[in-house]
Each structure stands twice: as C-alpha cells, then as structure tokens.
Amino acid sequence: MSTERRPFTLDLSRPLSTADGTIEQRRGVLVGVERSADGGSVRGVGEATPLPGWTESYDACRGVLEDPPEAWEHVDDTVGAEPPSTPAARHGYRLAVLDAAARASRRSLAALLAERGGFSTPSESVAVNATVGDADAEETVAAAREAVDAGFDCLKLKLGARSLDPDLDRVRAVADAVDATIRVDANGAWDRESAAAAVDALAAIGIEYVEQPVPPEEVSALAALRGRGVDIAADESIRAYGVDAVLDAGAADVAVLKPMALGGPGAAIDAARRLVDAGVDPVVTTTIDGAVARAAAVHAAAAVPGDRACGLATGKMLASDLGTDPVPVVDGAITVPDGPGNVGGAFDDLLWD
Ligand SMILES: O=C(O)CCC(=O)c1ccccc1C(=O)O
Numbered sequence: 001m002s003t004e005r006r007p008f009t010l011d012l013s014r015p016l017s018t019a020d021g022t023i024e025q026r027r028g029v030l031v032g033v034e035r036s037a038d039g040g041s042v043r044g045v046g047e048a049t050p051l052p053g054w055t056e057s058y059d060a061c062r063g064v065l066e067d068p069p070e071a072w073e074h075v076d077d078t079v080g081a082e083p084p085s086t087p088a089a090r091h092g093y094r095l096a097v098l099d100a101a102a103r104a105s106r107r108s109l110a111a112l113l114a115e116r117g118g119f120s121t122p123s124e125s126v127a128v129n130a131t132v133g134d135a136d137a138e139e140t141v142a143a144a145r146e147a148v149d150a151g152f153d154c155l156k157l158k159l160g161a162r163s164l165d166p167d168l169d170r171v172r173a174v175a176d177a178v179d180a181t182i183r184v185d186a187n188g189a190w191d192r193e194s195a196a197a198a199v200d201a202l203a204a205i206g207i208e209y210v211e212q213p214v215p216p217e218e219v220s221a222l223a224a225l226r227g228r229g230v231d232i233a234a235d236e237s238i239r240a241y242g243v244d245a246v247l248d249a250g251a252a253d254v255a256v257l258k259p260m261a262l263g264g265p266g267a268a269i270d271a272a273r274r275l276v277d278a279g280v281d282p283v284v285t286t287t288i289d290g291a292v293a294r295a296a297a298v299h300a301a302a303a304v305p306g307d308r309a310c311g312l313a314t315g316k317m318l319a320s321d322l323g324t325d326p327v328p329v330v331d332g333a334i335t336v337p338d339g340p341g342n343v344g345g346a347f348d349d350l351l352w353d
C-alpha cells in the first residue's frame with residue numbers, strides 16, 4: 001500500500017469560544033492510501049486534524065503519520081479499552097483505509113460502518129444542532145435566532161466560560177426567544193456543587209441535556225447528577241477514559257462521540273455499539289474538522305441508530321475549507337453522501353496529480 005500526505009491550515013471565520021478556551025485555527029494532514037484491488041487500484045482519503053487537549057499535538061500527529069503502525073492498514077483493526085495515544089493520526093490513516101475499502105466494495109462509508117457495528121441500514125439524513133459559542137446574552141440570543149431562522153430546531157449553547165448566574169440568564173433568554181430544543185455544554189467547567197445547582201436550574205428551564213458539567217475525571221459526579229430532570233452527557237470523560245469506564249460508572253444518559261478524538265470512524269462505531277447495547281444515546285460530533293473528516297463523521301452518525309441531533313454543523317465556522325462542502329446543512333439536517341466511500345473521489349486531486 002502506498003501513502004500520501006498533505007499538510008493544511010484552516011482558519012475559523014467564527015472562532016468558537018468555550019469554557020476551555022477559544023478555537024481559532026485548525027491544522028492537520030490529509031492522508032491518501034492507494035492499494036491494489038481487482039487488477040486495478042483503489043484510493044482512500046483521510047484527514048488528521050489534531051486538537052490539543054482532545055488529541056495529540058500537531059507535531060506528534062505528523063510524526064506518527066511519517067511511519068504509521070502496520071496494524072492500522074487492516075480494515076478490521078480495533079482500539080483497546082484504553083483511548084489511543086495519537087487519536088488524530090489514527091483517525092486520518094484509518095479513515096483513508098476505510099474509505100478505500102468502502103470504495104472498493106462500491107458502497108458508502110455509512111454502509112460499511114453500519115455493517116461493522118451490526119446496525120441496520122444507515123439513515124439518509126442526519127439532524128444536527130447549531131453550535132452557539134460563549135457570548136453575552138444579547139449576542140447569544142441573536143445567534144440562536146439566526147440558527148432557528150436558518151432551520152435548526154436544536155441548539156447547543158456553550159456554558160461555563162462565565163459564572164453560573166449570567167450563564168443561566170443566557171439560557172433563559174434563548175429559551176424565551178426561540179422555539180427549539182436546547183442543550184448546553186459546560187466543557188467541564190463546574191465543581192460538584194455548582195453543577196448540581198446548574199442541573200436543577202436547567203431542568204426547570206426544560207433543557208434537553210447538559211454536556212460534561214464537571215471535569216473529565218469526575219465520572220462519579222456525572223453519575224450523581226443523573227435523574228434530576230435533565231439528561232447528563234459525557235464528552236471529555238469519554239475521550240479521556242473510554243466508553244467502558246463511563247458505562248461501568250453509570251455516568252451518562254448520552255455519550256458524545258468525536259471520531260477525531262477516539263481514533264477514527266471505526267473506533268466511534270465500536271463505541272456506539274457498546275453504548276446502544278447499554279441504553280445510552282450516542283451523539284456524534286466533529287472537533288471542528290475539515291470537509292473530509294466532517295463528511296466521515298456524518299457517515300458515522302448515519303450508521304448509528306437514534307434520534308438525537310448530532311454536532312456536525314461546524315463547517316460554517318471555517319473561513320476556508322479543503323474543498324466544496326460535501327455535507328452542507330439544509331434546514332437543520334445533513335444529507336448523507338451516498339458514496340462510493342466517504343465523498344467518492346472529490347478530494348483525490350489534493351493528494352495525487
Ligand atoms: O457538538 C457540537 O455542536 C460541535 C462540536 C463541539 O462543540 C466541540 C468542538 C471542538 C471541541 C470540543 C467540542 C465539544 O463538544 O466540547
């Protein structure tokens with residue numbers, strides 16, 4: 001198998017402000033693999049876009065991609081219970097391998113992933129939430145209105161960058177202003193006491209779920225916050241400790257799956273299988289990825305059963321992208337590309353001439 005690599009940098013036109021800092025730029029590496037198949041050859045394209053804090057550094061990612069582990073070439077390769085140490089590099093390489101396998105069998109990546117997870121036929125469209133970053137109440141309401149006018153019926157508000165009372169005022173202002181499902185993400189900002197107060201207030205407002213109210217290591221605190229009238233979602237805890245640790249602790253109603261942070265689309269699907277079996281709802285999101293990884297996350301979301309909106313409406317935050325958006329949001333939903341592979345050969349010319 002031959003491999004190609006191409007580094008890229010994407011600026012955000014709308015930086016995302018969170019309790020964990022502001023995301024302003026995404027740097028990554030496109031990965032191409034080419035292998036022989038049926039007397040010809042088949043290509044696959046992947047994207048490694050590390051986000052330090054969630055994945056390895058850019059330099060570590062590039063280093064691993066110079067000489068990837070041989071095991072990553074095998075279509076059925078899995079990650080163990082421990083999260084992989086260089087998930088973004090693994091994502092980039094594994095996506096290329098899975099894309100090539102899907103293209104070789106003339107089916108969509110979603111179909112390949114659904115089969116891998118033992119799920120039925122993938123959905124043709126995925127509902128998505130608008131992601132609303134931290135800002136004052138007035139700006140937050142304006143962003144929420146803009147999203148609802150554009151057709152979103154689920155909004156995710158970033159909380160935890162300011163203190164609890166002003167944050168709750170922001171949530172109430174949005175709930176009063178728009179008719180939409182509202183979920184919030186504190187990115188681990190609260191201690192146990194503030195989180196309990198927040199959860200009770202959010203339950204009274206009628207919020208769908210609160211994502212990562214406490215720091216990632218506070219898995220037992222997540223468990224203790226369940227059953228108070230608002231669902232609890234684990235995100236950073238899943239990334240840091242894996243799905244099994246969160247399931248064993250009974251820590252979540254909902255689990256956020258970021259393929260880039262978990263080590264690839266296959267790793268996300270394997271995690272989704274265990275969650276679904278345990279009655280926990282998976283929600284697939286990006287880490288604000290380029291078009292190739294974003295499309296792959298859409299395929300993963302389509303392969304996983306469930307009705308919760310996914311966090312995949314992140315393309316519009318980018319000032320420039322790897323190419324034309326293969327997964328645009330229309331009326332709060334994304335149509336799943338029907339293949340072959342992830343996005344057919346749409347990005348091949350970035351790697352091969
Ligand atoms: O879920 C979404 O709406 C978009 C993805 C998102 O919020 C995010 C993006 C980059 C890093 C972390 C997160 C997060 O969910 O915490």
Ligand SMILES: [Mg+2]
Binds near residue numbers: 211212235236
């Ligand atoms: Mg989150």
